Amino acid sequence: MQRRQHLRVRLRLPVRLRWSAPLGQRTEQSETINASRGGLLLVSKETHAVGHRLWVTFPFDPVASGPQPELLARVVRSTEDPSAKEAARWNVALHFERAAQMSSHSGNGRLGRTEKTNGAGRSIALPIRVRPRDVPWHEEAMTLEVSTEELKFLTHREYAFGERLLVTFASPADAPWSGDTEWETEVTGIQTEAGSDSLRVTVSKKRA
Numbered sequence: 001m002q003r004r005q006h007l008r009v010r011l012r013l014p015v016r017l018r019w020s021a022p023l024g025q026r027t028e029q030s031e032t033i034n035a036s037r038g039g040l041l042l043v044s045k046e047t048h049a050v051g052h053r054l055w056v057t058f059p060f061d062p063v064a065s066g067p068q069p070e071l072l073a074r075v076v077r078s079t080e081d082p083s084a085k086e087a088a089r090w091n092v093a094l095h096f097e098r099a100a101q102m103s104s105h106s107g108n109g110r111l112g113r114t115e116k117t118n119g120a121g122r123s124i125a126l127p128i129r130v131r132p133r134d135v136p137w138h139e140e141a142m143t144l145e146v147s148t149e150e151l152k153f154l155t156h157r158e159y160a161f162g163e164r165l166l167v168t169f170a171s172p173a174d175a176p177w178s179g180d181t182e183w184e185t186e187v188t189g190i191q192t193e194a195g196s197d198s199l200r201v202t203v204s205k206k207r208a
Helices: 099-104
Strands: 014-021 024-034 040-043 052-058 071-080 090-096 125-133 139-146 152-155 166-167 183-192 201-203
Touching: 014 040, 014 139, 040 071, 040 166, 052 090, 125 152, 152 183
Parallel strands: none
Antiparallel strands: 014 024, 014 052, 024 040, 040 090, 052 071, 071 090, 125 139, 125 166, 139 152, 152 201, 166 183, 183 201
16 A cells, blocks of 8 residues: 555645746736645646756735745646536646745745755745846746855756856845845755756856
């Protein structure tokens, strides 16, 4: 008999999904079917491929005025809902990539005392805007890790080592970097994302 790592509870609560698409970020408000410490089963109007990364706000308060914590999750199963009558819907199972850190969140993706991972720094999911110095249009992205001098983000665009990028946090009040509203950075690391066309890009602050 298969044993689950975490007990699932039938629970219907609002949830918000955010994901990176080639033309920018997309969001969807949905509802859970059941939940556990390790993940969620929810109903979605969108199809999400297995392995696709999503940022999840759960439970989501649609009337809250401030930012809400977002957890990084990966799609482990997606099946069409046979009970849907008018429009197609999918039952999507998500697994939190860092389920053990769920209780450590305070604020929008800020973490308490957690171990530093290999890369830019602590795991923090924050929406950012990124653009090359000579391009006026920015890309919307999400951070994976943030430290005092570096950050790592997930992107669909290709950047080069040493390229200068300007970074802005979408919510200045929650920005972990103090000072300017737009920081000049340099690309210091590029990693491919397994099973995806996304890249993990690390940038470091440029000193004046």
